[in-house]
Amino acid sequence: MTITSGHSEPLTFDEVVSSNERRLLRLALMLSGGVHSAEDLVQTVLARAHRRWDRIGSVDKPDAYLSKMVVNEFLSWRRRLKNQEVPLAELPDAPADDDVSARLVQRDAAWRLLADLPRQQRAVLVLRFYEDLTDDEIATILGCSNGTVRSHASRGLATLRANLPTFDKDH
Numbered sequence: 001m002t003i004t005s006g007h008s009e010p011l012t013f014d015e016v017v018s019s020n021e022r023r024l025l026r027l028a029l030m031l032s033g034g035v036h037s038a039e040d041l042v043q044t045v046l047a048r049a050h051r052r053w054d055r056i057g058s059v060d061k062p063d064a065y066l067s068k069m070v071v072n073e074f075l076s077w078r079r080r081l082k083n084q085e086v087p088l089a090e091l092p093d094a095p096a097d098d099d100v101s102a103r104l105v106q107r108d109a110a111w112r113l114l115a116d117l118p119r120q121q122r123a124v125l126v127l128r129f130y131e132d133l134t135d136d137e138i139a140t141i142l143g144c145s146n147g148t149v150r151s152h153a154s155r156g157l158a159t160l161r162a163n164l165p166t167f168d169k170d171h
Helices: 013-032 035-051 062-076 100-116 119-130 135-142 146-163
Strands: none
Touching: 013 035, 013 062, 013 119, 035 062, 062 119, 062 135, 100 119, 100 146, 119 135, 119 146, 135 146
């Protein structure tokens, strides 16, 4: 989707941010696994984008460019949790008859498995299954070939399957 005003004029930085901030935060959350890390990631990207808005604002799809910046920043981030904790995303309220503890255990296990993947594999899986992008689109974002995307996806899924715990539905 090309973001322009009704007069074919590029939107301002503030307009693009206000219409894409939540989407960028969701993407960053899926990549980073934590609300605070996601906020830091998006804030870093938006600060960088603001300084270069004269160039970024003139591209055909500044929203897609910002998504690519979030993924690239995630892949290059050197800041990691020193204590190796894996923060969980905020959980939605569950129905009263739902087994909340089982859901929390499953969600925690899924986040830990995803967090243990190499960054490239994690990025490919998030872009494919969360952002619903094609291999071509992922390859463009990551700056690699389609074969590399498929390889990362295959390896990442194999690792997830191999390490996926089984859960007893009664407990």
